[in-house]
Amino acid sequence: MSMGNLAIVLHAHLPYVFHPASEHRLEERWLNEAITDTYIPLLQMMERLRNDEVDFKLTLSLTPTLLTMLSDQELQTRYLAHLDQLIELAQKEKARTKETPPVYRLASEYLSRFEAIRDYYLAEKMDLIRAFQSFETSGQLELITSAATHAFLPLVQTKEAVRAQLLTGMETFKHHFGHLPKGIWLPECGYAPEWDEVMTSCGIGYFFVDAHGLTSGDPTPPYGTLAPVVTPSGMAVFARDPSSSQQVWSSKEGYPGDYDYREYYRDIGYDLELPYLQPYIHPDGIRVNTGIKYYRITGEGAKKDWYDIDQAADKAARHAEHFIHEKWEQLSRAATSMPISPVTVAPFDAELFGHWWYEGPLFLEMLFRKLHFDQSDIELTTPSAYLDQKFSLATTRLPMSTWGRQGYAEVWLREENDWVYPALHLAETQMVTLAYTFTEPTDLEKRVLQQAARELMLAQSSDWAFIMDNQTMVEYAIERTKTHIHRFQALVDMVVTHVFDENILQSMEYYDHPFPYIRYEHYRSDEKLKKISESASKRVLFLSWEYPPMTVGGLSRHAYDLSRFLVQEGWEVHVVTTAIEGSPANEVMDGVQVHRVTVPKPDGGEFIHWVFALNLAMINYCTEQLLEDYDFALLHAHDWLVYDAAKTLKDKSRLPLVATIHATEHGRNGGIHTDLQKRIHHVEWKLSYEAKRVIVCSTYMKQEVEEIFQLPADKIDMIPNGVDPKQLAFHHETMGREKFALPHEKMVLFLGRLVREKGAQVLLEAIPEILTTNPDAKFIFTGEGPMKAELMARATQLGVGQKTLFTGFVSDQDRNLLLGSAAAAVFPSLYEPFGIVALEAMAAGAPVVVSDVGGLFDIVHHEENGLTAYHGDAHSFAVQISRMLLDEEFAHRMAKVAKSEIDRYDWSRIALETISVYERVLEESSNPVLQKGE
């Protein structure tokens, strides 16, 4: 039984640096060098261990871009050519250094090393992926994947793009190895808690974070870095052991900086004469690292001694021993205090071993041999072997962390590279939109979408931002980012405009071709619905600042009734309105789809600014969501409050706009007197101007908008407001009448807001005169408003205080009671666009006396279904009210007529009239000849 576990994890990664059209790209050398220095030496090491029956365990992540390049036949051939050149150079070096024995020995070593690499490569048929897989099959190597192009996930904006990176990584792995990996190497160990769930949904079993990323978890992990934890969504997380990384990673305090080790920065590619080197460096004479280096680190100074292979090998063995000793101390301390077997995880960049730290593979080999032969306390393990032991692990929420400088994102997000993110994020959201828009693409569209996904992913490689931070090869990194974004945008243009350039597409597929089977569908959002493809011909978008249950003025109710009766007539209605506490943001109410938008604060602290903020929120919601999800036939705006939204959405969607103008600022105020009124008046004019057709509710309103907005008469439709017949079945109540009047008193009822335009003051002035002929009359004023106090004072002044009652708001029951028992209901408005309350009084069977203004004049015909009086004329009202009170039979007869005519205002009929306005608009919009002046 071991004391504890050690997991060595190597992360092998190179960005996609394949440039198929050019064999001499310096960046492609990165791949050749990594194969020569690291990948094949690691494979050779594993083969030696296997031959010697040394049991070892190693975890290796091979990134999808690296797998793509290692499996590319053209790159395999190019590598062989590169290796042949290198062998030729080593042969020349052997000849050149014959007279200098220490160098000659090294040159000979290089030659035989390169030849062995060539032999190995050919023996493996140039297929290094199969070679790695053979160690997986024999149980020594655990292979894992990474994000598709090594995107730095904490700075990716959308869940969909994270998922596409992860799933493409998983699938590329499966493509090469025939099964899915159990774990993943997060690029740069970049973890962000917001991606926890999407990572789990991609099937990731475990990943790694840097030490601080785990130890600052909440709650604090009980065993520090020596045991994995489980994230909230259920993945296991291993932490990088800080002492292991310090010992190996640090170029100063760590092993690789030992003076006996080979000096990386003294390469013959920079030390020898150019003519001699010419065939082996860049054709343009650019010096490069050849991989042949003769010096050891020696010390701090510039003077370097010859490299001594035996001395370096001895040092590597001693360092391996030291490493084991340190791990033994760490694990033995932990073993006594931990109820589960501790594990030290030592992850490194694979390319450190062999490329940067020449002796690295030897160190690893010595480590594995010593662990196998010399001890039994420390057991080598892999993450999945450790997790298979089913230890009970703590669940912890981890913060964002990386293994970059300072442990967070400063390498990838700073002045040098912050400009890439607005472009990358834009591309992400475009890709997400395309993925759900194109559910059944043509073959050509599919190719474009797949290539767009490739270009986006290539642009996302963390390597470019890293290089920009690192200040070497910056131009290349900038160029790569920009080029992939350009290509992405060109592809987006193709699918959006349906103008395809197959030559360009083909070139892109040739130049940037990782992941042949990439699935652009991974960008498809879970939440987003497929755009509703059903015909839009009967779908209307209502804009109304209020909608039930939010009810302030009469508009809410109008929009409610019209919308639900339109639904009954077969239209689909979406209402965008203001959010109100207690109601959901989205719901279906009587068949109407209601969308309530929240107005964010700060909103400027004044109603007029709040309305603007509401419009912005409506525009935002509609453009980001509603218009994306649904096709509409037209827009229908109600009143000036939604003008900005109506105009902006009309311009954006090119849908025809219908506007209902319920009242005007001019009419409400008897003219325009203030700046605010002027402003609202102007907005009303703009709404009527922008609308294809304007609906008003009375002949009076029609004349008004014609006059004050100079609208052509044939642009206006008059459709009265409606009454729901179901709601007109009043039960005549008499219980509780005594609250308002004595049994013998005749009630004269005023229903409405106590504002100037409703004319309560006119009725009040008429009271003394009415009382002279009808001393039993009692005047009930219901409702509230700014004029209430003034009116009450005036009643006292007139000496009619005893004969008037100001009830304030009354309950529904009391209102029904009053309407059912009133001798007359009076509507003395000075301005009344329609007069719905009068209509309702008539429906309730109350005899009505109304002003000769506005919509009231359309509804009430004098001496037929009610009486009319001159507006603002108290005497005229006194005369008509007195008539009503004195001749009860006459009053009753008119009330009966009124009630019988009420079906003129049936909402079903009004909905049909509205639909014919819609149909006319749609017909005109589809007929260019009829699109006058647009």
Next chain:
Amino acid sequence: MEIISGENKNWTRISHRNRMYMMVVDPHTLFAYWEVSETTKHLFSDHFECQWEDLPLYLILRDVTDRIDDGMNAPTVRQDRITAAHDHWYFRGLAPHRHYVLDLATTTFAGQFFLLLRSNVVETPPLPSGTMRTPNFEWEFPASTEASLSFNDTNHAVTGPTTSEDYAKSYDGCLTVMSPLHLIPYHSEFDGYSVMERRAKA
């Protein structure tokens, strides 16, 4: 890079959308970038009767840790006056392990803030050592927000339905149904018909 003939090499990051996105650099540093669409610029110019370039613009960074409300009253930790030419910003020296949200706002003639763009909420990671700096709130709203926060005239309110279900029920057989006033924004300025002139502030 290889040139593909016909390729457009103009670098652009313009999305033609409104957006403001904030990212974590480290426990003390945040980065944000933003874009205001031309449509929105025109709307703001029209509404505030002013050229877009002349609108006063502010970045307001607020600490929304443990807040479940809209964050409007969350403490402001930074307020920076910027110009229309700015499109990104670094906030340094912030407290770790806090949630932040960033607003781009303008001001009204009366000196009140008006929101233009709001960022996503981000969380600065905790410091590994566990040492925590107390958040430092150094700034308050310049003008009173009383108008938007006072609901002192609710005595007239009748209890109306607040959910659509209640509404549907109460609607049958009643003539006018009004929402409780305290739920209605600026009900003292707008009664559903007329906008009242604001009284000059004392």
